[in-house]
Structure formats: C-alpha cells, structure tokens
Amino acid sequence: MKLDEEYLSYVKEILDSEEFQKRKNFEHHENESVYEHSLKVSYDSYLYAKKHNLNVRDISIGGLLHDFYYKPWKDNTEKKPLFKKHGFVHAKEALENSCKNFPDLMNDRVKDIISKHMFPLNIKFPKYKESWVVTMMDKKNSLSVLKHPSA
Ligand SMILES: [Fe+2]
Numbered sequence: 385m386k387l388d389e390e391y392l393s394y395v396k397e398i399l400d401s402e403e404f405q406k407r408k409n410f411e412h413h414e415n416e417s418v419y420e421h422s423l424k425v426s427y428d429s430y431l432y433a434k435k436h437n438l439n440v441r442d443i444s445i446g447g448l449l450h451d452f453y454y455k456p457w458k459d460n461t462e463k464k465p466l467f468k469k470h471g472f473v474h475a476k477e478a479l480e481n482s483c484k485n486f487p488d489l490m491n492d493r494v495k496d497i498i499s500k501h502m503f504p505l506n507i508k509f510p511k512y513k514e515s516w517v518v519t520m521m522d523k524k525n526s527l528s529v530l531k532h533p534s535a
Pocket residue numbers: 450451474501502
C-alpha cells in the first residue's frame with residue numbers, strides 16, 4: 385500500500401514506535417496482522433476524510449490506534465463472562481494504551497474514535513463524524529477479510 389506524505393506526517397511517530405511494531409505479530413484475522421488491519425482502516429478513513437473535509441489528522445491517528453489493545457486476543461484463553469470478552473473490552477483497552485504510549489497525540493476526537501469504534505456492540509454513540517467513519521471502515525475491512533479469506 386502506497387501511503388502519501390501528508391498521511392505519514394500525522395502517524396509516523398506511531399508507525400515507528402516499538403510498541404506499535406509489535407502488532408505485526410498480533411493476528412487480527414487469518415493472514416492479517418493487527419498492524420496491517422489498523423493501517424488499512426486508518427488510511428481508508430484518511431482518504432475518506434480528505435474527500436469530505438473532515439479532520440484528517442485526528443481520523444488518521446484514531447484509526448491507527450483503534451485496535452491498540454494490550455495482547456493478541458487469541459492469547460485470552462481464560463473463560464470470561466460475555467461482557468468481559470474481547471469484543472466488549474478491547475476498545476477501552478486500546479484507549480488506555482494509546483493514552484499511555486502517545487499522550488501528546490490524544491484529544492477528545494481521537495479518544496472518541498478509539499473508544500466508540502465497536503458501536504453498536506459498545507452501545508455508546510460515536511460523538512463525531514470521524515468516529516462514525518472509522519467504525520464504518522473497520523467493519524468494511526473486517527468483513528472483506530471474511531469474504532475473501534485468502535486475499
Ligand atoms: Fe476493534
């Protein structure tokens with residue numbers, strides 16, 4: 385995937401960080417790492433935001449960090465009640481982890497993008513247009529992997 389210079393200027397710090405690089409080894413879906421998935425969601429959201437005059441900086445950062453949870457979800461082998469399972473808690477974890485690792489990149493909109501991206505599973509409504517876009521791109525990218533598992 386060819387990324388443009390403007391996009392990189394917003395997210396270079398994240399892409400270069402050791403902690404984010406570790407996501408190359410976290411499996412998201414078969415044949416796709418969390419790193420690749422997050423980059424796709426972020427870049428698609430960036431392109432959409434550019435075309436529709438939304439906040440390109442915040443959407444790029446929020447999109448890239450939306451799945452920045454602590455551990456690969458397949459490592460979660462202990463039995464947990466439904467509302468403690470990955471689908472429900474990882475957005476909150478991603479927010480905590482993002483605030484810890486990249487405090488200078490955070491603002492209200494970026495935080496909303498990350499914490500609400502699992503809507504409607506997380507029930508709370510996204511507050512900004514940029515949050516809706518990332519939610520949409522996340523679902524679109526996750527579904528296309530399911531439809532074309534070998535692509
Ligand atoms: Fe997610």
